[in-house]
Amino acid sequence: MGASGWIRYAEYDPDPVVVLNALHAQELAGGEYHWAEPGVPRPASVQELQELYGVHECLPLECTHSVLDIFDIHYGAADVAWAMRPLDEATIQEKFGTLTPTREQFDAVYEADELFCERASGCFTTLYVDGVPATTAVWGVTGD
Numbered sequence: 297m298g299a300s301g302w303i304r305y306a307e308y309d310p311d312p313v314v315v316l317n318a319l320h321a322q323e324l325a326g327g328e329y330h331w332a333e334p335g336v337p338r339p340a341s342v343q344e345l346q347e348l349y350g351v352h353e354c355l356p357l358e359c360t361h362s363v364l365d366i367f368d369i370h371y372g373a374a375d376v377a378w379a380m381r382p383l384d385e386a387t388i389q390e391k392f393g394t395l396t397p398t399r400e401q402f403d404a405v406y407e408a409d410e411l412f413c414e415r416a417s418g419c420f421t422t423l424y425v426d427g428v429p430a431t432t433a434v435w436g437v438t439g440d
Contacts, residue, residue, distance in 0.1 A: 345360075
């Protein structure tokens with residue numbers, strides 16, 4: 297199938313774990329993510345997904361091609377598998393021309409394919425309305 301790029305938006309919270317948990321809940325509830333084992337019931341939680349990955353060989357190889365493949369937050373400069381990292385200030389300034397990008401600015405840069413993550417990882421950044429944090433964008437490339 298190949299890896300897939302994906303993007304999700306969540307209401308801003310200063311804690312990226314809260315954002316990630318909210319996005320996981322939305323993705324699980326929506327049920328529109330890739331599922332490589334039709335005979336295996338879809339998980340009700342990320343913990344259950346991780347358990348299923350441990351017992352069904354095909355699932356961790358193909359993944360969900362969604363934010364469900366992101367399990368952790370990483371604060372280093374390089375991408376780490378199965379984790380998302382924040383964009384650093386220098387990258388935000390370079391890509392958006394401001395440290396307080398709006399959703400419109402983010403979408404234009406994202407659509408121009410100028411925001412990269414390594415395969416099996418994700419990134420996130422805060423988006424602003426009138427200079428006030430409003431949304432968190434989370435995107436990544438997962439699956440195989």
